[in-house]
Amino acid sequence: MSIADLHQLYEQGYYKKIVNIADKDDEFDPETQRLIAAANFQLGNYSDCLNLLAEIEGSFLNEGSFYSLYGAALRRVGLLKESLDKFKSAMELSEEDRYIKNNYANVLVDLGQHTEAIEILKGIVNQYPEYLDAKINLERAEDRLIKSKDEKDITEAKTQVSSKTDFDPLMAAFSDEEVDLASKSPLGNTAQNPVIKHIPDTNKDKKILEKLELLKQTLAEKNYTFGLSLCSELKVLGLPADLTYKYASDCYVGLQKYVEAEIYLLHSALLNPNNINSIINLVSVCSIKGDLERATYFFDKIKNKPELDHTQKVHLEKILAQRTKELKNKPFKFDS
Template sequence: MNYDQLLLLFQQGQYSKITSFIDESSLSFESDPNVAHLYAASLFKLGSFGKALEILETLESALDNNVDYLSLFGATLRRVGNLEKAEVLLNKAMKLDSKNPFIRNNYANLLIDLGRFSDARNILDSLLLQNPKYEDARINLNRLTFIATQSTGNKKSEDVDFNTQVTSGTKSISQPKVLDPLHLAFDEEEVYKYGRLDRSKIVQSSQQIVESLDLPDSSQTASEYMKLALLAVQEKNFSYALQLCSKSYILIGPNSQIFDCVSDCFIGLSRFSDAESFALHAITVSEPTAKLYMNLATLASMKGDLVLAEFYLERAAGLDPSHTQLKKLSGNLKSLKSKSSAKKFSFELCEFPSTVSSKDAA
C-alpha cells in the first residue's frame, strides 16, 4: 500500500486501518517521512497523542518547512500541554501560510490558552469577516469573550481553552477543534498499550522516574505527569497512575486525556461505574474518540443496556469504521441480543455485575 492509498484511507476516516497496516509492515519512517506524518495524524485522530508526538519529534528535520506538519505538530503539543513549543511551530506555520483559515483558527486557540486575548480576537474577527459562516471561529470568539470576562483580575486563567475544555477557570491541555493537515474496546492489549516505545530501553518504573524529577509548577509538569501515568497504566500500576493523574488534574483542571487515563485505571481496578463516569467526562470535555465510545459500549452491555451499547458502537463506527474492535464488539452485542435468557432492560435493575473482572470486559 503506497502513500496515496493510505491518504485515501485517511480521508475516509479509516485511521485504525492505517495504523494497523503501518505497525505490521516494515515501512521505514526515515526513508518516507510523509508516511510517518500520515501515521502520526492517524494516531492523533485515534487519541494516541503521546504516540503521535514521538513520531512527529523524529520528523522535525525532514519536514521543518511543511505547513501541514507544523500545524499538526503544534496541535499535538497543545494537546499534551507544551504550549510554548506549540506557539513556535504554529507561528512558523502562520508565516508560511498566513491565509490558511484552519491554521489561523488553531493559532487563535493557542493564543487563548496563553491569555493573549487581544491577538486571538483579532484573528477570529478577521476569519469571521472573511467567512461569516465559519462556525468554529464563531464558537471560539464566543468562548474568548466568556473567558476574558471570567479572567478579569485573574492572571492565571489564561491557559483555559473553551473550544475543547469544559468551563473551569483552570489551566488545560487542550485538543484543537480542527486537525491540520490531514484534517480502543476493552481489548487489554489496546487499552493498556501506550506509545511506540522500545520497552527494552526503559529500565526505570514510572514511580522511579517521577521520584528523580524536579519539575516546575507548570502545564509542562502536568504533561510529564500524564506521560508517566500512561506508562504506569501499561505497567498495570493503576493506583499509582491515579495518583499521577490527580497531580496533573490539580495543575490544569478538567482535561480529556486525564479523564480517559483515569477511566482506564478504574477498568483495571474493576471499578466499572467509575470508569464509565470518567469516560463520559472525557467526551464531554473534548472531542470523543472511537476508543472511548467502544469502552462505553462495552460498559453499557455489562449493565444489560444493549440499546445504549448499540448507540455507542454506532458512534464509534462513525469516527473510525475500520477499527479492529468494531466487528468483535458488534458480534458480542448480537450474541447477547439473541440469547433467549436475556432479560429485558430495566433501569431499576441496571447495574454492573460485581464479579466481573477487567479481562472479562473485553
C-alpha cells in the same frame, strides 16, 4: 502499499489500518511517515505521532501544514508553549491559512492570552462567517476573558478578607453543577463573604483546572480515548472521585461502552448521593442499553426532587417513552 493508497485509507477514516501497516515495516519515506503520524494523531496516539514528527521535521521545514499538525499534537499532551511555537512557524509559512490561524488562537486562549486570540478570531470570522469552529473558539476566548477579569476582582477582594479568617484551600471541592471550572468557596462561611469564590492557590489546583479545561475541549471534539487518559491524570492529581468517574462515564458513552459508563456512573452516584446529575445520566445510559426497568427505577428516585428542573424531567420522560415504544415485546437480555 503506495502513498496514494494510504492517502485514500486516511480520507476514508481507516487510521488504525494505516498504523497497522506501519507496524509491519520500519522503512518509510518522510511523506509516508507524516501520514502515519497524522493517523496516530486521529487515534489519540499523541506520543507516537510526536516521535514520528520529530524524526522527519527536517524534511518539512517549509510546510505550514506540517507544523500545524506538530502544534496540535503538542497541545494534546499539554505542552502549550511548545505548541504555540510550532503554530507560529506554521503561520509564518502559511500566513493566510484560516485553519492554522484558528488553531494558533486556540492555544493562545489555553495560555490565557485572550485579547490577542480574540483579535485573530474576529478577523477569521469576519472573513469567513461560515467557519463554525472559529465562532465557537471566539465565544470561548471572550468567555475566558470575562472570567479572567472576574478572577482579578475576586483576588483583590480576597486581600481584604480579615486575617482572622481561616483559609484552607484543601476545603475546595469541585461540583458537577459548575462544569465551567468554577468551584465551591474554600471558606467555611460563604454567607459572610459572598464575593469570595474558589481560586486555585496551589500548583496542584491549577493543574486540575488546566486538565479539566482540556478534558472539556477533548469531549467537545469527541476524542474520547484521550479523554480517558485525562481522567486518569485527574484522578492522580486529586480531582474528587465522583466527578472523575462522571467524566470517565461521558468518555465511555462516546465510545459506546455502556456497561463501563454505567459502572462509573454508579460509583459517582454512591460517592456523592446529593448530586443528581449521575442519576440523570444513569437513566439515559440504561435506556440506551435497553434496560428500561433500571432506567425507570433511577428516574423514580429523582423525578420529585426539586433539583430536577422541569425541562430535564420532560426530556427524561420522552427518552423513556420513546425507548419503551421501540423495545415493545423485546425484553432486556444480558450480554454473554
